[in-house]
Amino acid sequence: xxxxxxxxxxxxxxxxxxxxxxxxxxxxxxxxxxxxxxxxxxxxxxxxxxxxxxxxxxxxxxxxxxxxxxxxxxxxxxxxxxxxxxxxxxxxxxxxxxxxxxxxxxxxxxxxxxxxxxxxxxxxxxxxxxxxxxxxxxxxxxxxxxxxxxxxxxxxxxxxxxxxxxxxxxxxxxxxxxxxxxxxxxxxxxxxxxxxxxxxxxxxxxxxxxxxxxxxxxxxxxxxxxxxxxxxxxxxxxxxxxxxxxxxxxxxxxxxxxxxxxxxxxxxxxxxxxxxxxxxxxxxxxxxxxxxxxxxxxxxxxxxxxxxxxxxxxxxxxxxxxxxxxxxxxxxxxxxxxxxxxxx
Amino acid sequence: xxxxxxxxxxxxxxxxxxxxxxxxxxxxxxxxxxxxxxxxxxxxxxxxxxxxxxxxxxxxxxxxxxxxxxxxxxxxxxxxxxxxxxxxxxxxxxxxxxxxxxxxxxxxxxxxxxxxxxxxxxxxxxxxxxxxxxxxxxxxxxxxxxxxxxxxxxxxxxxxxxxxxxxxxxxxxxxxxxxxxxxxxxxxxxxxxxxxxxxxxxxxxxxxxxxxxxxxxxxxxxxxxxxxxxxxxxxxxxxxxxxxxxxxxxxxxxxxxxxxxxxxxxxxxxxxxxxxxxxxxxxxxxxxxxxxxxxxxxxxxxxxxxxxxxxxxxxxxxxxxxxxxxxxxxxxxxxxxxxxxxxx
DNA sequence: TTCTTTATTGAAAGCGCTGTCAAATACGAA
DNA sequence: TTCGTATTTGACAGCGCTTTCAATAAAGAA
Numbered sequence: 001x002x003x004x005x006x007x008x009x010x011x012x013x014x015x016x017x018x019x020x021x022x023x024x025x026x027x028x029x030x031x032x033x034x035x036x037x038x039x040x041x042x043x044x045x046x047x048x049x050x051x052x053x054x055x056x057x058x059x060x061x062x063x064x065x066x067x068x069x070x071x072x073x074x075x076x077x078x079x080x081x082x083x084x085x086x087x088x089x090x091x092x093x094x095x096x097x098x099x100x101x102x103x104x105x106x107x108x109x110x111x112x113x114x115x116x117x118x119x120x121x122x123x124x125x126x127x128x129x130x131x132x133x134x135x136x137x138x139x140x141x142x143x144x145x146x147x148x149x150x151x152x153x154x155x156x157x158x159x160x161x162x163x164x165x166x167x168x169x170x171x172x173x174x175x176x177x178x179x180x181x182x183x184x185x186x187x188x189x190x191x192x193x194x195x196x197x198x199x200x201x202x203x204x205x206x207x208x209x210x211x212x213x214x215x216x217x218x219x220x221x222x223x224x225x226x227x228x229x230x231x232x233x234x235x236x237x238x239x240x241x242x243x244x245x246x247x248x249x250x251x252x253x254x255x256x257x258x259x260x261x262x263x264x265x266x267x268x269x270x271x272x273x274x275x276x277x278x279x280x281x282x283x284x285x286x287x288x289x290x291x292x293x294x295x296x297x298x299x300x301x302x303x304x305x306x307x308x309x310x311x312x313x314x315x316x317x318x319x320x321x322x323x324x325x326x327x328x329x330x331x332x333x334x335x336x337x338x339x340x341x342x343x344x
Numbered sequence: 345x346x347x348x349x350x351x352x353x354x355x356x357x358x359x360x361x362x363x364x365x366x367x368x369x370x371x372x373x374x375x376x377x378x379x380x381x382x383x384x385x386x387x388x389x390x391x392x393x394x395x396x397x398x399x400x401x402x403x404x405x406x407x408x409x410x411x412x413x414x415x416x417x418x419x420x421x422x423x424x425x426x427x428x429x430x431x432x433x434x435x436x437x438x439x440x441x442x443x444x445x446x447x448x449x450x451x452x453x454x455x456x457x458x459x460x461x462x463x464x465x466x467x468x469x470x471x472x473x474x475x476x477x478x479x480x481x482x483x484x485x486x487x488x489x490x491x492x493x494x495x496x497x498x499x500x501x502x503x504x505x506x507x508x509x510x511x512x513x514x515x516x517x518x519x520x521x522x523x524x525x526x527x528x529x530x531x532x533x534x535x536x537x538x539x540x541x542x543x544x545x546x547x548x549x550x551x552x553x554x555x556x557x558x559x560x561x562x563x564x565x566x567x568x569x570x571x572x573x574x575x576x577x578x579x580x581x582x583x584x585x586x587x588x589x590x591x592x593x594x595x596x597x598x599x600x601x602x603x604x605x606x607x608x609x610x611x612x613x614x615x616x617x618x619x620x621x622x623x624x625x626x627x628x629x630x631x632x633x634x635x636x637x638x639x640x641x642x643x644x645x646x647x648x649x650x651x652x653x654x655x656x657x658x659x660x661x662x663x664x665x666x667x668x669x670x671x672x673x674x675x676x677x678x679x680x681x682x683x684x685x686x687x688x
Numbered sequence: 689t690t691c692t693t694t695a696t697t698g699a700a701a702g703c704g705c706t707g708t709c710a711a712a713t714a715c716g717a718a
Numbered sequence: 719t720t721c722g723t724a725t726t727t728g729a730c731a732g733c734g735c736t737t738t739c740a741a742t743a744a745a746g747a748a
Contacts, residue, residue, distance in 0.1 A: 015728045047458045051398035052704030055733045076420035095439045097427055113393045151457055253627045283597045285629040348734055359698045396734030399703045
């Protein structure tokens with residue numbers, strides 16, 4: 001069906017070895033022969049069969065990207081960054097979502113065990129022992145995105161979220177005179193939630209502010225649930241002059257909307273801030289004060305790291321830390337000098 | 345390195361043929377042998393090498409998804425739907441963005457010519473003769489998403505956007521008493537823009553309303569540019585009691601924000617509506633009246649159609665039309681009875 | 689008993705490619 | 719002339735798998 005190396009060889013009147021050499025720019029092939037072969041390749045529009053090649057070389061130039069979900073701006077940006085970087089380095093990207101129907105472990109092993117991909121970028125939103133076992137059993141290089149798996153050698157790309165979260169809480173306390181801050185996170189076991197929550201607690205503690213029993217909520221990072229929660233509690237929050245620190249922009253937007261729905265002005269009566277600095281932060285009214293997370297860069301860096309390891313399997317495991325930064329906009333109730341640059 | 349069929353054969357004390365038969369559930373293998381082989385497979389955690397298999401079978405169970413871009417909610421949802429459906433049907437998905445650095449044609453031929461993918465879902469935002477030529481040269485099955493390429497046999501999934509756009513314009517005229525409607529679209533050559541613009545013109549014409557020389561703008565579907573345009577024109581629009589029909593939610597959000605920034609209340613002083621019904625439509629204040637486009641479903645349907653053709657190469661080309669629907673929310677200035685269901 | 693028929697298994701070809709090794713050729717040196 | 723040394727090319731093994739075809743064993747028919 002497709003044109004094979006043999007067709008080219010016949011057309012150029014050489015052996016398949018010679019064609020292979022021309023294609024792979026291996027040992028020197030005589031100039032005139034090379035030109036003949038190249039012409040034949042072009043005329044037949046020949047492209048080496050990836051399977052035959054993969055079978056010989058034991059590599060595919062494909063890398064896998066396994067995410068907890070594919071939903072929303074956050075993952076979209078990661079995919080985008082990863083895809084761009086992969087192409088740049090000559091790789092194809094296979095995207096998988098772990099959370100859908102099957103558990104992440106089966107997806108992971110399915111992707112890694114059949115030889116299709118040379119390596120994997122995997123993002124784990126929570127690490128249980130099962131995930132750990134699966135990951136430990138993965139025999140091809142992988143880099144963990146936004147997480148760390150103790151006891152298993154691997155590269156990783158992480159965000160210094162604690163810094164960003166602490167900066168945010170500090171901003172609310174120092175610049176906006178917050179006395180009470182309510183934290184709305186994702187699931188209790190979610191890694192990002194844990195980091196951000198801890199930084200929040202620590203910073204509160206350091207400022208001698210208490211975290212009350214009704215000051216921490218665990219939702220699921222979605223707009224709708226945050227809206228529902230907000231709809232119930234927004235009055236109380238406004239009455240007690242509480243600030244709301246949501247662990248992502250979507251939830252912040254949900255709470256903002258709930259407040260406005262109930263006639264509570266943001267930021268005048270209630271201050272709400274988010275996390276991630278997705279496009280949502282700029283599309284909600286008022287614009288969200290948030291913490292910038294370099295999403296696209298995360299994807300790209302993870303791919304880059306993986307490809308480096310693919311090239312040099314015995315380099316020592318690297319942990320790349322990307323920075324998160326406070327972005328002050330309107331929803332925290334303080335028009336800052338930073339605003340201009342943040343608007344960009 | 346990896347465990348091969350031979351390892352399994354040795355362990356189970358049979359020939360590789362038998363192992364292959366067990367794996368592929370082919371001819372009946374004796375029960376006791378089968379169990380022995382299955383045990384060996386499990387113990388060794390054997391998975392057939394995709395390259396060897398692909399080489400024999402001439403198929404990979406991988407399909408390609410080529411999109412104009414990977415940015416934002418819209419494409420994110422398409423990827424999500426496509427990915428879910430692909431997995432369900434036993435396929436892997438390779439995602440590529442065409443627009444980034446290289447032109448879509450080179451991406452397309454790169455993806456299709458090396459045998460890696462069994463078929464392609466391709467979304468083209470505009471069709472020039474070059475794209476057409478490339479597409480005509482693709483030798484594997486492909487389905488065109490949200491577009492049609494004359495003269496080339498292929499399946500396609502399209503949205504009846506004209507219907508949705510017309511319904512929107514009618515809504516603005518009939519329910520909201522619009523006399524002037526400004527259309528803000530994407531590039532002039534963009535297929536979606538063309539469809540929506542034409543439906544807009546036609547519906548305006550039918551209602552005996554004129555489309556003035558300053559009533560149509562061509563931007564790029566982005567929030568920022570729409571914000572900028574809005575910032576300049578929002579006063580005039582409000583003064584002339586104009587409605588704004590943006591060709592996607594992002595641009596609508598940008599215009600809404602520009603208006604609010606300038607102290608023009610939406611929808612009281614200016615009415616703005618969007619298109620696509622992305623999550624953005626629910627996250628902007630006021631919530632956007634928009635046209636629902638089944639994004640996730642588009643991805644899923646395209647994949648499904650492709651897989652059907654892969655199974656039965658000689659079925660006649662199918663054109664699947666998905667429906668778009670008006671979703672009335674607040675930004676068009678009319679609280680409708682539909683609102684409840686739309687909020688969902 | 690001998691011949692068919694059926695169930696089960698193994699041997700081996702080959703998918704398209706890379707890479708090793710040896711063959712063929714050319715050319716200058718001894 | 720004969721030999722050594724590059725230079726260039728082709729033959730062929732084999733990557734891990736599927737699949738055809740033949741071999742073997744088991745079981746019934748004649």
